[in-house]
Amino acid sequence: QVQLVESGGDLVQAGGSLRLSCAASRTIFSMNRMGWYRQAPGKQRELVATTTNGGSTNYADSVKGRFTLSRDYARNTLYLEMNSLKPEDTAVYYCNARLNTGSMYWGQGTQVTVSS
Numbered sequence: 001q002v003q004l005v006e007s008g009g010d011l012v013q014a015g016g017s018l019r020l021s022c023a024a025s026r027t028i029f030s031m032n033r034m035g036w037y038r039q040a041p042g043k044q045r046e047l048v049a050t051t052t053n054g055g056s057t058n059y060a061d062s063v064k065g066r067f068t069l070s071r072d073y074a075r076n077t078l079y080l081e082m083n084s085l086k087p088e089d090t091a092v093y094y095c096n097a098r099l100n101t102g103s104m105y106w107g108q109g110t111q112v113t114v115s116s
Contacts, residue, residue, distance in 0.1 A: 001025075002026055002105045003024070003105075004023070004096075005107060006020060006094070006095050006108065006110040007020070007021050007110060008021050008110060009092075011113045011114075012112075012113070012114055012115070013114070014086055014087055015084060015085065017081070017084075018085065018112060019079055019082070020036065020080040020110060022036070022078040022080075022107055024078070027073075028073060028076045030099055031053070031097045032053050032098060033097070034078045034097045034098075035047065035048070035049055035058075035069070035095075036048040036049050036080045036095060037093070038092065038093045038112075040090060040091040043091075045094065047060055048067065049067055051078075067080060067081065068081040068083075069081075085114045087115065088114075089112060090112060090114050093109060093111075094107055094108075094109045095107035
């Protein structure tokens with residue numbers, strides 16, 4: 001079992017920045033892929049960004065150049081740095097982790113609201 005705890009969501013104005021954190025209950029070396037997804041009201045959950053242990057990082061076109069994903073192996077934490085936020089970034093952001101065994105886990109989500 002893995003617990004993922006997100007934090008950092010907030011209400012910000014358009015153009016502002018936030019950093020989301022996802023703290024894992026076990027070493028993230030065991031997670032061959034981690035990432036962030038988001039779900040806006042009335043919409044399906046969508047990929048924001050993912051990263052693999054091999055160093056490959058993938059971003060949704062809508063966030064490229066504005067969001068940056070990083071891992072802190074010492075703290076077992078995944079971060080999502082979000083800059084130049086837009087109202088359309090408003091959503092609940094979920095952390096996701098896939099273990100080397102293939103098991104997948106989700107966090108409880110953190111709300112990001114961007115006002116215009």
